[in-house]
Amino acid sequence: MSAESTPEPAIPGESGTTGRHRVRGSRRKPRNRGRGVLVMAWTAAGIVVLGGTGAGYLYFKLNGNIKSVDIDSALGTDRPVKVDNGSENILVLGSDTRSGTNQKLGGGPDDGSARSDTAMVVHVYEGHKKASVVSIPRDTVIDRPECTDAKGGTHDAASGVMFNSAYTTGGAACAVKTVESLSGVRMDHYLEVDFSGFQTLIDELGGVEVTTTKAIKDDDSHLDLKAGTHQLDGEQALGLVRTRHGVGDGSDLGRIQLQQAFMKALINQVKSVDLFGNPKKLYDLANTATRTVTTDSDLGSVNSLMSFASGLKGIGSSDMHMVTMPVQYDPANPNRVIVREAQAEQVWTALKEDRAIPESATEGTATGEADGVVSAG
Incomplete structure (x- = not known):
């Protein structure tokens, strides 16, 4: 069925959900180590700039930067059925590698290990x-x-x-397997980005403008922002998407809300920069993006990424509906959350059927109480 013959799914408005409060005094002391970055940054920015890197003398350098993982071979055939309706599902992860520059940014021992603290399933609708x-x-x-x-x-x-x-245990392939098991949704592609590349990418874009409705101070993520509008540099942006106890109830859920708000600001920033009028900036961004990213093998070349970009760069921040998988705080451990199965099933079924996620899927779920603290510009 063609895109013209299928109505575009509506993007529901934000629902007035409220989350459960955590048990006071039972929260873990936040660990002084790196947190997952807003990995959609690469999808929103790095992928876009690749569309302008067709010059032959740049191709081999950029192509050589890209790291890829053959996830299809690792997972075999025991996977959800690929839905042929014109949509795509991309698992986007943020990795926290314990070595080199990332060790300095993320904290923790320089032991060469890697963790993934941010995960997003991006569903691109038909059309x-x-x-x-x-x-x-x-x-x-x-x-x-x-x-x-x-x-x-x-x-x-x-x-x-x-x-x-899952990522710590078996890397990208195990992370994909776990998401597919959890959701029943086939992941068509995989993208991963690290701390240092995220920070550099923001600096090369000239920063990102956000507005905070209240002060945010978090010594662990080196963030100190007064209420108001800020042009965040790379270090500040990294601090914002890493902060956990600087806002809301101190949970990972609050951090996710900040990451989603920052993603929209980042997309707006990318669209405001005249990349094609500045060849050096264009090259620097493409070089950083390709050095930062790890992809599935189907996206493991500049040509593949350029083709993939053509299907994403027209999506603006107002065209994206962002939710958190429906969860509630774990009664056995308030520092953990468990899936709200019936509502989560609404989310995953909507994606499989290429429909908008209904507002009922997220009503009454835990939120982290950080909604509205950060907005785009």
């Missing part, structure tokens, strides 16, 4: 004019499936573990 973004909280308690990593190693299933343990 590629609108998208829904579903954030999956890292602290969600799940049953992790058995999985095979990209090197052929197998990892046993585990019950009652945190969602982000």
